[in-house]
Amino acid sequence: MSDGAEFAIDEKGRRLALSGNYLVSTIAPVDTDLRAIDQQLSEIDLSKVREIDTVGAWIALSLSRATGGKIVGASERAQRLIDAISATESGGEVAAERAPLFTRVFEATGARVDAARRGTIWAVAFLGQFLLAAGTLLRHPRRFRTKAFVRQMELVGVDALAIIGLMSFLIGIVIAQQGAVQLQQFGAETLTVNLVGRITLRELGVLMTAIMVAGRSGSAFAAQIGTMKLTEEVDAMRTIGISPMEALVIPRVLAVTFMMILLGFYSAGMAIIGGAVVGELALGIPFGSFLSRIKDVVPIYDLWVGLVKAPVFGLIVGMTGCYQGMKVEGNSEEVGLKTTNAVVFAIFTVIVLDAFFAVFFTNVGWA
Template identity: 50%
Template sequence: MNETDNHVFAPSGALTIARVGSTQRDIDALPDPLTIDLSSVERIDTVGAWMVHRTVRDRGAKLVGASSEVGKLLDQVAEADRPNEIVPPKKIGAVGELGEWAIQFGQTFVGLLGFFGATLMGFASVISRPKRFRFNAVVQQFDVVGVRALGIIGLMSFLIGIVVGQQGAVQLQQFGAEVYTINLIGRITVRELGPLMTAIMVAGRSGSAFAAQIGTMKITEEVDAMRTIGVSPIEALVVPRVFAAIVTMPLLAFWAMLTAIIGGGIFCWLGLGIPPLTYIQRMAEVVPASDLWVGLIKAPVFGFIIALAGCFQGMLVANDSEQVGLKTTAAVVQSIFLVIVLDAVFAVFFSSIGWL
């Protein structure tokens, strides 16, 4: 570097990031007015150009001797040196948040309704052309939704039966009516808790898996590849999962009812001294066949809704890995919400037709 008496800074060679520290110290050591002569500079990078531009901007230095290539880079750096306007976030009141929630709810409902129609069309296409039915995929989903869920659903229902029996007995003992604990266990597990708790477990276990699997396929563009080769993603991905959920949910619900009754029976035997034979006879007397039919009718509908919501949220995943987690969570929340709403609708419906 050459420094003269008239405050000229003339770097030579390469003005790059490797020399930015020493170069900056040399510039700071020179008083104003300052002239920067770049005629001897052979190579310059963005960091060197920024240092020169900043000196010209802050100290009013004069720039001479820059070649055309160096001048272009300096112009680009100067063009990029503009303050960004930071827009403060809009403050949304309670009414605005409620409005946004209502709009989002409406959009989700419309989208889910459209996806429901597309799924029905997919089933119609498979029924009209049975060769397009993917038997292997359905069997795999039977294993995922049904077989692998037997253990956790059985354990959960067994414990629920014990809890219902214990809590019911505590209250009924005040009136000397412990024997009616059997009525409570039988009717509430067969009619309500069996299918409902099974649906919640399947929603958290299989509904989330459906959303994550399809969402990952969306990110890796496998869904787009299916469309490119003429394969319908609804028929290949959605129909097998929905069909498997519809078929396996009644079986899982019946398994949940059975294990809950067994759990309640063990409590009645050990806690209340009711013999198992008496428990079984009393259960057959107090639980009508209509309760079993109510639980088994609910189960496939719950399975359909869970699979539909999981696949729908999976299809909404965009090209962002974060979306997989968000849509998986949304699938579980949406499934459980719809299951509880449908359970309330079923309760009103069956009461209206006399299946109390």
């Protein structure tokens, strides 16, 4: 007598007899053949089944439902398993009932308001921790991590010179070329120098640099610190008495704040050079004359406007990146989410602040 599972169909093809052991360990050889039965049956006989478990009972019940055959000859154990499986299966919809639109709108609004409330508390707490750590370093300057600060300046500033320089150079070319096309209609193409000089020193130089730094360094801050939180390195630093604010946040924030001043000026300079190239090739303005004319047509306060905005933008980018990194918890998916948030929030805040700066400097006469 075989220990495996077997079955047979009578000559009329109306009665299916199962025999042997219908267990999870023995049912595999006949499982495919049983699933292939697609004819209508009158009975499914289990009288010759010696051993049966949940899998065997489920197979018998599935055959009954698929073929319409009535289960007969089931032992007490087999019948108990079949009844239990029948009771647990539901023919209804698996998905939860969806709330009405009116309810969903208010639920979503409430969730967003609550998230904003918690985010505000988090941000204020983070700012407080940052100020406390900065105050501690002012009282104890020897605790400041100079090497980390210099390393971050290299990563934020020196390593970004190529991409920011190329971007600014091309932006200068575009501004000069498009501006000259429009100004030529009025015979004022020489004013391209004014256009390139003022818009790059005052606005686009520092703004585009801040956006580039947010995408490059702000995202890196969030990803680095977030990964350290997931691997519990931040908790380990606290355990051995090292402040994560002093070791991770302050060097990064100060580095991006300081380097934004230099990168903003560098970006404006490269954009002016790009404009000068267009002036030489398309407008007949000598390269040297274009550059020397910049100091005559661009007010000095345009330079100061850019230099004032640069550290503020850098502070926003650095704080946003570190703040989002410190918020990472749970799983690796959070790292990607917070990195995205760091870039989006930093760029949005920079653009909003730039609009406020424009209104402010206009009202104080630096227009």
